[in-house]
Amino acid sequence: xxxxxxxxxxxxxILALGVFxxxxxxxxxDLTVDGTFPMGAAVMAICLTGGMxxxxxxxxxxLCGFAAGTVTAVIHNKLGVPGLLAGILTMTxxxxxxxxxxxxxxxxxxxxxxxxxxxxxxxxxxxxxETAALLVFFIVVVxxxxxxxxxxxxxxxxxxxxxxxxxxxxxISQGVNPEMVKIIGVGLSNGLVAVSGAFAAQYQGFADVNLxxxxxxxxxxxxxxxxxxxxxxxxxxxxxxxxxxxxxYKAIMFFGxxxxxxxxxxxxxxxxxxxxxxxxxxxxxxxRTKSFKFRRPGK
Amino acid sequence: MIKLEKINMxxxxxxxxxxxxxxxxxxxxxxxDFITIIGSNGAGKTTLYNVIxxxxxxTAGRVIINDKDxxxxxxxxxxxxxxxxxxxxxxxxAGNMSxxxxxxxxxxxxxxxLKISLNKAKRDYFRGQLERLDMELEQRMNxxxxxxxxGQRQALTLLxxxxxxxxxxxxxxxxxxxxxxxxxxxxxxxxxFIQEYNFTVMMITHNMQQxxxxxxxxxxxxxxxxxxxxxxxxxxxxxxERLVKKFHDIRKxxxxxxxxxxx
Numbered sequence: 001x002x003x004x005x006x007x008x009x010x011x012x013x014i015l016a017l018g019v020f021x022x023x024x025x026x027x028x029x030d031l032t033v034d035g036t037f038p039m040g041a042a043v044m045a046i047c048l049t050g051g052m053x054x055x056x057x058x059x060x061x062x063l064c065g066f067a068a069g070t071v072t073a074v075i076h077n078k079l080g081v082p083g084l085l086a087g088i089l090t091m092t093x094x095x096x097x098x099x100x101x102x103x104x105x106x107x108x109x110x111x112x113x114x115x116x117x118x119x120x121x122x123x124x125x126x127x128x129x130e131t132a133a134l135l136v137f138f139i140v141v142v143x144x145x146x147x148x149x150x151x152x153x154x155x156x157x158x159x160x161x162x163x164x165x166x167x168x169x170x171x172i173s174q175g176v177n178p179e180m181v182k183i184i185g186v187g188l189s190n191g192l193v194a195v196s197g198a199f200a201a202q203y204q205g206f207a208d209v210n211l212x213x214x215x216x217x218x219x220x221x222x223x224x225x226x227x228x229x230x231x232x233x234x235x236x237x238x239x240x241x242x243x244x245x246x247x248x249y250k251a252i253m254f255f256g257x258x259x260x261x262x263x264x265x266x267x268x269x270x271x272x273x274x275x276x277x278x279x280x281x282x283x284x285x286x287x288r289t290k291s292f293k294f295r296r297p298g299k
Numbered sequence: 300m301i302k303l304e305k306i307n308m309x310x311x312x313x314x315x316x317x318x319x320x321x322x323x324x325x326x327x328x329x330x331x332d333f334i335t336i337i338g339s340n341g342a343g344k345t346t347l348y349n350v351i352x353x354x355x356x357x358t359a360g361r362v363i364i365n366d367k368d369x370x371x372x373x374x375x376x377x378x379x380x381x382x383x384x385x386x387x388x389x390x391x392x393a394g395n396m397s398x399x400x401x402x403x404x405x406x407x408x409x410x411x412x413l414k415i416s417l418n419k420a421k422r423d424y425f426r427g428q429l430e431r432l433d434m435e436l437e438q439r440m441n442x443x444x445x446x447x448x449x450g451q452r453q454a455l456t457l458l459x460x461x462x463x464x465x466x467x468x469x470x471x472x473x474x475x476x477x478x479x480x481x482x483x484x485x486x487x488x489x490x491x492f493i494q495e496y497n498f499t500v501m502m503i504t505h506n507m508q509q510x511x512x513x514x515x516x517x518x519x520x521x522x523x524x525x526x527x528x529x530x531x532x533x534x535x536x537x538x539x540e541r542l543v544k545k546f547h548d549i550r551k552x553x554x555x556x557x558x559x560x561x562x
Contacts, residue, residue: 151415152413154415154417155411155412155413155414155415156403156404156407156411156412156413156414156415156416157411157412157413158413159396159400159403159404159411159417160404160411162393162395162396162400162404163393163396163400163401163404165395166393166394166395166396167389167390167392167393167394169385169390170390170391170392170393170404170405171375171404172374172375172378173378173382173383173391173405174378174404174405174408174409174463175375175376175378175379175408175409175410176375176409176410176411177373177375177376177410178375180410233395233396233397233441233443
């Protein structure tokens with residue numbers, strides 16, 4: 001049970017890292033995520049059933065997510081549309097695109113397909129058991145992504161992106177095109193979200209175009225839960241916090257599913273719980289602003 | 300070096316809010332000039348800055364930097380030549396980042412790549428530069444800028460701007476939002492850096508005495524026009540009384556901004 005929670009937490013932790021980049025670093029509330037998460041799942045599923053190299057399939061998923069994010073950023077930049085609306089536009093369009101990707105279907109099962117996860121289970125399952133093998137695999141994957149992201153935010157471009165969400169004028173004053181920074185940031189974020197979707201599809205054994213419904217809210221809840229753990233301005237700790245938040249979120253959802261029936265909760269109520277969770281986070285943060293004054297990250 | 304030719308700026312053209320903010324403004328800024336700009340509220344001083352920096356595109360007229368017509372270049376492209384400091388101390392730095400990261404971002408103008416260039420040597424260099432501010436910021440290099448006072452933030456902005464060596468410095472009442480002690484300190488740092496780096500400077504101020512004390516050239520704006528532009532000997536011998544009289548002779552009205560006279 002606990003392994004399951006952590007594995008799910010790690011898979012969605014990648015999503016949460018993506019949401020963290022847009023909502024916290026860039027201060028760009030990007031709803032494209034609801035479309036790129038199932039997009040990553042769809043691309044991965046169709047590539048795997050088509051027999052493509054698994055690593056390559058993952059990279060293709062990332063690039064598709066990146067491209068979708070770019071569309072949102074360009075709509076926002078070039079047409080002067082608010083970020084929220086630009087995200088909703090792309091997200092809505094992606095629903096149709098995702099069905100196209102899946103070959104006119106809304107759903108594609110992966111139960112008989114070889115995936116990265118079945119490969120991991122085959123290779124290491126005999127040593128430590130399948131659950132443990134998956135757990136170790138995802139710890140490594142998420143750690144690599146996290147470290148790469150930390151590294152990125154130490155580069156000159158990464159630092160500039162950090163300044164962007166706080167002070168766009170400063171970025172302009174440094175002779176940097178803010179539109180370019182947004183395109184790269186929103187693209188990167190959605191690329192990560194697509195990778196998260198790709199792993200989620202393999203883990204659940206199917207890709208579905210409705211996989212992403214409300215996922216951005218879950219991602220935001222994960223980020224906010226993480227922010228309760230500790231405050232810092234070091235990017236390494238900030239990304240760690242996000243991943244821990246994702247695991248905590250998945251644990252809460254797990255207990256909601258399993259013990260919720262005592263108070264008549266059904267799985268259909270989980271979205272309500274997520275929303276309430278965010279509101280509680282906001283309320284608590286509001287009344288703790290003193291100790292959380294420097295809560296907003298972005299280094 | 301920088302030339303403005305027949306700049307006109309009209310907001311809300313053809314509507315009831317029609318507002319002709321800049322009227323046929325011609326201005327030639329020579330290398331090494333230190334121009335102080337004075338004028339009452341609504342005279343068009345900040346709009347003039349916006350036109351020079353590229354934040355606003357003029358309705359008509361041309362902006363020329365180094366013989367190149369940059370009228371249609373966006374602000375971020377012109378920022379390579381121009382360092383602007385705003386009245387609001389929050390606009391020059393990112394509050395959620397450490398001092399050192401802020402300095403790194405502003406260390407070099409232009410697009411930033413995937414290089415990690417913040418190394419030990421750079422840190423030492425930034426520390427040395429911070430020591431010059433004499434605010435003990437060198438001991439707080441890893442603290443977020445959001446924890447600094449307005450004066451410290453503005454001094455840091457000034458330092459960061461200086462290190463990027465812009466060709467033209469635009470100061471937009473950059474001490475007006477600070478308390479008198481900090482304002483004096485930032486102003487002192489300003490004139491020190493200007494001398495040291497031989498910057499070409501434009502400085503908007505509300506304070507007439509300040510406009511007279513600083514710089515080698517003085518511009519007074521009124522109702523969207525440059526009405527006084529004096530430099531050299533005449534500027535050196537200028538007093539507040541002479542300036543007010545000159546304004547009166549030209550515009551045939553009293554200079555009304557009490558604040559400028561009294562402060």
